[in-house]
Amino acid sequence: MGTLLRTSFSDPGVLPRATPDEAADLERQIDVANGSTSGGYRPPPPERKK
16 A cells, blocks of 8 residues: 555656657558558648647
């Protein structure tokens, strides 16, 4: 019970964002895994609204 309470009230932290180079590499890996190596059109990601 003590561990549950300790975990519940602790800071979960944040996951760092990928650098542009890392993001591009991940996109290439996903395309290769899906069998799409042609580099076809990919729509831009949606923008956050403030």
